[in-house]
Amino acid sequence: MYSDKxxxxxxxxxxxxEIENASGVGTVGNAKCGDIMRIYLDIDENQIIQDVKxxxxxxxxxxxxxxxxxxxxxxxxxxxxxxxxNKAVMEALDGLPPVKVHCSLLAEEAIHAALWxxxxxxxxxxxxxxxxxxxxxxxxxxxxxxx
Ligand code: FES
Numbered sequence: 001m002y003s004d005k006x007x008x009x010x011x012x013x014x015x016x017x018e019i020e021n022a023s024g025v026g027t028v029g030n031a032k033c034g035d036i037m038r039i040y041l042d043i044d045e046n047q048i049i050q051d052v053k054x055x056x057x058x059x060x061x062x063x064x065x066x067x068x069x070x071x072x073x074x075x076x077x078x079x080x081x082x083x084x085x086n087k088a089v090m091e092a093l094d095g096l097p098p099v100k101v102h103c104s105l106l107a108e109e110a111i112h113a114a115l116w117x118x119x120x121x122x123x124x125x126x127x128x129x130x131x132x133x134x135x136x137x138x139x140x141x142x143x144x145x146x147x
Contacts, residue, residue, distance in 0.1 A: 002060075003094035005068075010060045015070035017053040024121065026113025028106055029135045035062055037106040039070070039114045047078045054110070061096055061103035065089050069107035078115055082128055084108070105136045 002010070019040035027038040035058035042051035052070045056062055069089045073081040086104035090096050096104060113132035119125060133139065 001097055002064075005093045006061070006064045006096065009064035009067040009093065013063050013067040015053050015067065015074070016055065018055055019051060019053050022114075024114040024116070024118030026110045026115070026117055026132060028109040028113055028133065030058075030102065030106055031135045031137055032102075033059065035059060035103070035106065037062060037066055037110040039066070039107070039110040041073075041111075041114045041118060043078060043118055049073050049076055049078070049081055054107070056106070058106060059100075059103055061100035062106050064093060065096070065104040066107040066110070068092050069111060073111060078118070078126055079128075081111060081115065082126065084111065102136065109133060109136055 019042050022040040023043035024041040025038065029036045037056045037058055038054065040053045041049055044050050052074050054066045054070055056066055069084060072084045072089060072092060086108040089107060090104050109132060112129060115126055115129055116132050
């Protein structure tokens with residue numbers, strides 16, 4: 001059901017932990033399953049992501065996608081990091097079962113939330129970054145079942 005890469009990142013997640021005095025911190029939840037993701041970014045004066053860590057109270061797919069997402073944004077600048085979508089993360093993991101696709105949104109949204117926090121702290125605007133949701137289902141119709 002899961003690719004070898006998903007299993008690898010689930011069993012040996014990269015970049016787990018937290019960063020003290022992080023440049024930006026983002027937390028996003030998924031009210032439907034109750035899972036929560038928090039991402040810490042350490043961004044230098046050239047707007048390059050020097051370090052990234054995550055913590056999650058989440059399912060295996062959320063752990064694997066967050067692990068891969070942190071690997072993909074590390075070393076990138078804040079604009080490049082915005083291009084790391086959940087689709088890009090899933091491709092890097094050789095796919096996810098359809099019922100688990102929503103889990104990959106937690107990492108994407110948490111990275112966006114952390115970038116938003118960084119931008120607010122530094123009084124800058126990041127082109128293309130929208131105000132993050134605190135829950136990935138925010139704004140959806142109650143009965144919509146997209147997944
Ligand atoms: Fe909640 Fe995967 S089931 S994030």
